[in-house]
Amino acid sequence: MQQLTPAIKHLIIINAILFFAPQLLNLDLTNILALHFPQNDHFGFWQYATHMFMHGSVAHILFNMYGLWAFGTPLEQMWGKNKFLFFYFSAGIGAGLIYTLVNYYQFNDTFQQLLNLGLSENEIKNILISGSYNENIVTLSNLQMSKFYSLYHTPAVGASGAVYGVLVAFALAFPNAKLAMIFFPVPIAAKYFVPLIIVSDLFFGLTKYSIGNVAHFAHVGGAIIGFIIAWYWKKNQFRNY
Template identity: 60%
Template sequence: MRRVTDAIKHLLIINILFFVAAQLLNDEFYYAMALWFPENDNFGIWQFVTHMFMHDKSSIFHILFNMYALWAFGSPLEQMWGRNKFLFFYFSAGIGAALIHTLVNYYQFREGYQAMIGAGYTPDRIAELLPTIPPGQYLQVEGISNKVMQNFAMSYNIPAVGASGAVYGILVAFGMMFPNAELMLIFLPVPIKAKYFIPILIALDLFSGVTGMSIFGSGIAHFAHVGGALFGFIMMWYWKRNQFKNNRWD
């Protein structure tokens, strides 16, 4: 069995502690650590980091899948790179994922906001309505598509949590370092080489993010996954072109 490397071990412990704390403490802790839209009153700049240690409180599978992937794909990378280089990569991918997620949310929020202005709503009225929309619900406005209004509301009042963005960066790095390693999808128990498996997984997330049709279930920040993968690819491409690729940062 693959050993648990130093950085992986500490990341696992911190994630588990945050998950337990979210179960035991009131919602204020969850709201403070999750990543909110910048115009939401719950937003804090630290959330670009802390959201990576938070997971869905209602299901243990979210944290289990992320922690398993972190261990399975991150351990060989840390063994090659050293602890500090691995942590730099991990947090860069996670923060990059949060930035992409926030940019997509901003686009969707502005699209809905401008549509409501065009429908006759004033900025003050919109500001009054936003906090009253329950998470997962949206306003129906005549002349504006439900999809636009749904994206508008979800961008504002549903926070992002989870290590998935950072893990997708790790997946990309693993695929570039071990392209011929054979992996299996849960719903397709046939070995697929990492150089095919990981691009397919990212493409599915991109498809789900663009169309809103997800085979993985609802409530998933697909563009955060794509963002983590993108930042992971950029860092690997940069390291490949210079001396940092082969250097350990112990």
């Protein structure tokens, strides 16, 4: 079993505290720390960092912390604590920014369609507040309107974006390491396994087949930022300095 390295140990402790302590103290930190849509009243720029320490369920935090430990440990051993933390936060913040950009595009597309139907900005804002609308005027599908409402109100939580960055960096550093999933227990080399996971997220993010409230584009965003940094470091032998 891999020994906990310093950065990963502290990240896991902070995540655990921010998950369990609010429940024990009956506190809800979602409006403060989770990543909200920029036009939402609860949005704060600090949330691009703090949302990485918020999780929606026990399974969510366990899965992310296991991924952080399993794939991040050899990276921290290779890069050192400071470089690993820089990488981790860069991937996580980058994931949040890309996720916001994609949501902003989707939100504004529907917003413009509603304007084209003759609704005023105030009427659209009332729809976002109340969640109800006149179907005789708003001829967009219920699915699109539900997505529009969800983009505005549903905050993103979790370290998944940063963990995806870690996963990509692991695959670049150890391409022939064998990985497998619980529901597909066939060992596959990391250089094939990781791209397959990312393509799956991209597919689910672009189609209606996603199961549950999963921030697929945050995963893809973290993977992109993680790849750029890890590839640059590997190309320039950054780990040697």
